[in-house]
Amino acid sequence: MDNFSRELLSTFVALAFVVALAWASIALLKRMQQGRGSRPGTRDDSELRFVRALPVGTKERVVVVQYRGEEWLLGVTTGGITLLARTPSPAGSPLRTEG
Template identity: 45%
Template sequence: MSDTPVRDTTASGLEAVSVGTDALVGMATLGKTAAALALVLVIIFAASALLKRLQRHRQPAGGRLRVVSAAAVGPRERVVIVQVEERWLVLGVGGGQVNKLHELAAPPQEAKASSGAGFEAGDSFATRFAKALKHNAGLKDRPGRS
């Protein structure tokens, strides 16, 4: 009689170990799948960020067309000023249509007035940041400071 309960406990012990092993194998598989998915998402986001960065530094084809300014005048309507060679076109954009509102001679290209920190058109972020830090550090002549 004592042999039968021992066999039952041993059998149930082996079942528990095999069920636990199956659960661990399932969790390991789930973990590997989640890690692979995370890796794919990281690659997609890195590639999109790289493409956006490369597109930003790219000059438009021919360099003849440039959006000078744009302003929203409604939920879907905008007024846009576009420079085409030496002309400015004032365009109304909305509802799937583009209408020419006015045409102007483009103002002469002058050297852009530099801001208080002395930014220039070709400055990199690091250069602009350094100039801004120098400019802000020089604000000692404000009232209440010596």
């Protein structure tokens, strides 16, 4: 019975090590992702922001995104993405986050 307890303990220690390693890896990846974009709480006009999507078929949709002060209307299908229109974003208007 002593051998079983020792094996069980070593299994739990190994599991705890793997969980701690996974947690540390995820925390590091999150920190690296935050460092790539703008800092939290600041607005960066060069960011890509999702505005709205409208499905027009089973796998097709029309998507509006904002990028560097412009609104882009994109057609998205399984075969690719097509730029349909590009207009300046309305000045001073807050970002819409619908849909």
